[in-house]
Amino acid sequence: MIAKKVLLVGSFGVGKTSLVRRFVLNEFSEDYISTIGVRVSSKVVELDENEIKLMIWDVAGTSKDEKVPKAYFLGASAAMYVFDLSREETYINLSEDLEAIKQLSGLENIVVVGNKKDLLSEEALQELKSTFAVPVNLITSAKENANVEDAFLLLSKQALSK
Amino acid sequence: MEQTTVNNDKNNRFEVLKELLLTDDREEFHRLREKFLESNKKFNSKVSPVVDKKIDELKSSFPEDFGDVITETIKVQIRESQDEVVEALYPILGRLVKKFIIAEITKLTDNINDTINNKFSFNQLIKRLFKDNTNDAKEVLQEVFEAEIEEVFVIGKQTGLLIGSYSRGNIADKDMVSGMLTAIKSFAEDAFSKEGQDLEDIKFETFQLSMANYNSIYIAVATSGVITPAFKEELSEGLNTLAENIFWKREILENEIKLNELIEKILIEKE
Numbered sequence: 001m002i003a004k005k006v007l008l009v010g011s012f013g014v015g016k017t018s019l020v021r022r023f024v025l026n027e028f029s030e031d032y033i034s035t036i037g038v039r040v041s042s043k044v045v046e047l048d049e050n051e052i053k054l055m056i057w058d059v060a061g062t063s064k065d066e067k068v069p070k071a072y073f074l075g076a077s078a079a080m081y082v083f084d085l086s087r088e089e090t091y092i093n094l095s096e097d098l099e100a101i102k103q104l105s106g107l108e109n110i111v112v113v114g115n116k117k118d119l120l121s122e123e124a125l126q127e128l129k130s131t132f133a134v135p136v137n138l139i140t141s142a143k144e145n146a147n148v149e150d151a152f153l154l155l156s157k158q159a160l161s162k
Numbered sequence: 163m164e165q166t167t168v169n170n171d172k173n174n175r176f177e178v179l180k181e182l183l184l185t186d187d188r189e190e191f192h193r194l195r196e197k198f199l200e201s202n203k204k205f206n207s208k209v210s211p212v213v214d215k216k217i218d219e220l221k222s223s224f225p226e227d228f229g230d231v232i233t234e235t236i237k238v239q240i241r242e243s244q245d246e247v248v249e250a251l252y253p254i255l256g257r258l259v260k261k262f263i264i265a266e267i268t269k270l271t272d273n274i275n276d277t278i279n280n281k282f283s284f285n286q287l288i289k290r291l292f293k294d295n296t297n298d299a300k301e302v303l304q305e306v307f308e309a310e311i312e313e314v315f316v317i318g319k320q321t322g323l324l325i326g327s328y329s330r331g332n333i334a335d336k337d338m339v340s341g342m343l344t345a346i347k348s349f350a351e352d353a354f355s356k357e358g359q360d361l362e363d364i365k366f367e368t369f370q371l372s373m374a375n376y377n378s379i380y381i382a383v384a385t386s387g388v389i390t391p392a393f394k395e396e397l398s399e400g401l402n403t404l405a406e407n408i409f410w411k412r413e414i415l416e417n418e419i420k421l422n423e424l425i426e427k428i429l430i431e432k433e
Contacts, residue, residue: 042341075319075320
C-alpha cells in the first residue's frame, strides 16, 4: 500500500480537526479542542483502484505562525488549506498564506477549502464566492457532512500525482 | 331401629325438597359457569397476543427506556451507600492486592537469590578480583531488571511515515505513533536544539525511547528495564548494523515485510 503524508493547515478554529474527525471517524463534535501543535491521523482511501494510506497532519495555526515548527511541512505530498467562510480574518490573507505554505512544503498546488457553509445562507455564500482572491476548490461543512469526502479525495489525488 | 328409619325418611324428604327448590338455580349456575369459561377463553385469545407483544417490546426497549433511570438510581444508591460499598469491596480488593504483592515479591526474591548465588560462584569470585568499581547492589538490580527491546520503528525522517517495525506488545496504530513521534521530535528539535541537532532520547516511567538519526530515516527503539552502558553500546552497534544493511540494499525500504524480518534478525534475535 502507498502511504502519503498530507497536511491540513489554516487559522485556529476554522474546523480542520472537525473535517479530519468527520472524514476519519465520521463524527462531529461541537466541542472546540485546540490542537497542540499537530495531530496525526491515518485513513486508507481507495482511488483509481489504488489503496492509499493518508497520514493526515492536522497542523494548528498557519505557516506564518512562528510557533509552528517548519519541519511539520517537510515531506508532505499534498496540502489542504482550510478557512472559515463565516470569519473574514481566516481568508483575508489567502494568497499570502498559500504562498508561504508552498515555500515551506515545496508543494506546487494546494487544495483550498472553505468550511462551515452551514453558517451561511445560500445567497450570502454565492455573494462571498465572488470575492475570493484565489480559486476555492470546495465549500464544505463538517457539521452537515457536506463535501468532506470529496475534499479528501481531491487531496489524495494530488498526493498520488506527486 | 325405628328411630333410624324416621331419620332416613327425613333426609330423603329434605333431599327431594332441595332438588325441587334449587333446580333452577343450579341450571343458572351451570349456564353462568359455561358462559364465564367461554368468555375467559375468548378474552385470553384476544388479550394474550397483545400482552406477549408488549412484553417483547418492553424487553427490547427496556435498556433504552429505563437505562438512564436505572443508571441514575444505581449511581444515587452507590453515592448514598458509599461506606457500605467500600466496606464490601475492601476485603476483596485487599486480598487481591496482597496476593499480587506476594507473587511479585516472591518473583523478585527468587531473581535476587539466583543472582546472588551466581555472584558467589567460583567463577564470579575470580572475576570480582579483576572488576571495576561497580557496586554489588547496582549489579544485582541491573541483572534483575534486565533491559529489553519492546518496540522498534523505522520511520521516514521528514514524512513521519512508518517504513518497518517490530513490536513485543500490541500497539494499536503504529502509523499514528510514528507520525506523532516524528511531530514530537520535530517540535523538540525546533524548540530546544541548535540547527542540525537531533533528539536522541525520551524517557517515560519504565520505558526509554532511543532514536538513532540517519539522513533520510530514523530508528526509534523503546526499551524497558535498567539500561546499562554495555546494553546501550550493544544497542547502538545493532542500530548501526541495521542502518548499514538498509542503506546497502535501499530497496528494502519499499518492502515492509522484509524490513521487519531484518529488524528482528539484527536487533531481537541477538538479544
